Amino acid sequence: MDTLDEQASATNPDSDKVAFLVTCGALSGQLHKKRFASGRCGKSIRTETRWLTPLEFVYEALGQRDGSWMKDIEYDRKPIGHLIKNKMLYIHSDLCICCLCKPSPKDLENEKNDDECYVCKSNGELVKCDLCPRSFHQKCHVPQVKEQVIKEDKPWMCIFCSFKSIQELLYPDEQKLEDVMTHQISRHMVACPYLLLFVYSADENQIFATNPEEYLKAYTSIIKTPMWLGKMAEKLQEKLYKTLGEFLADFELIFTNCTTYNKNNAEFHAVGKHLKLLLDQEIRKVFNIPD
Incomplete structure (x- = not known):
């Protein structure tokens, strides 16, 4: 980083951000710098359900198409126009021919999904859900995505969407935790992978993802039975839980x-x-267990 960049970073902590939490009315999302080009180019705002351009974000929030997105969308309670003014975001030239401003059909298709794995937060060869914005590495998803799906480019639904589509049918009646614990795991082969990937994703820094013995000093002298999310995924994949x-x-x-x-x-x-x-909290929601 050169001296000017260091000074900018010191005076404005937002200069190092790769994404900004933005709002418009009651709608919120993450605006990603590398996807941003202008109001109409680049699906740069990731909501819970989809990627949107700034103009699409305003329309979904307010039903307006008047083009005042720089005022209507806010970051830190200020219009995002101040991010552009302070050179935190850059509007591309009308003559720009990058993949955001002049996207090919494939580029437009790719804009619908995340650029990194929803589980491990890294990029690479990703399998994309056809019903939501999430993307996954083949082996990060639980269960692992079958080769046939990848080779034949078949429509594919992630475990989050699979669970959501049948949640109300799976557990329509309230249950007790002590009763649920005795269930055969074969009855919950959608809910269990969902819970595992829920925790994986919530663990943003991947603290619990891998074997702690590999990076924590004297771990086994303190902990006699190590456990981590990756090992749970293996056990679930190999059907070792009863x-x-x-x-x-x-x-x-x-x-x-x-x-x-x-x-x-x-x-x-x-x-x-x-x-x-x-x-x-999620376990209670998933299995319809009252507080």
Whole structure:
């Protein structure tokens, strides 16, 4: 980084951001710098359900097509026009012929989905869901995406969309946690992969994704039974869990280990505690268990 860039970064912390949390009315999304070209070019704003251009974002939020997107869309309670004024965002020239401003049919198709894996947050060869914006590496998705789907370019639905499509049918009646724990896991082969990928995605820094023995000093002298999300994915893929209780117990083991190892590290202890809270809430939603 040169001196001017260092000065800009020091005076404006937003200069290093790759995405901005933006709002318009009640609608929110992440505006990604590298996808932004103008109001009408580049689907740069990622909402929960799709990628939108700034103009499309305003229309979905307010039903307006008047072109005042720089005022109507806000970041940090200010119109995003100030991001352009402060050179945090750059509007492309009318003569620009980049893939955002002059997209091919393939470029337009690619704009519908994420540029990185929803699980591990890295790019590469991705399989794209046809019903939502998510993308995945073949082996990151649970269950792993079949080669036939990739080779034949067949329409494909991710586990998030699969679960959402049948959630109300799976668990229409309220259940008790102690009863659910005894269920055969074969009854929950959509819900369990969903929960695992939910935690994977919520673990933004991938703290619990891989074997902690590989990067934490003296880990096994403190923790006798290591567990991590990748190992859970392998066990689920290889059908090593018999009951739902066994599956959920491995989540509990991950967070218990985190608490034990990080008893003197408040930051990592808090990360584990927060993720466990998210998981507990999601388990109740998934299996229709009242508070």
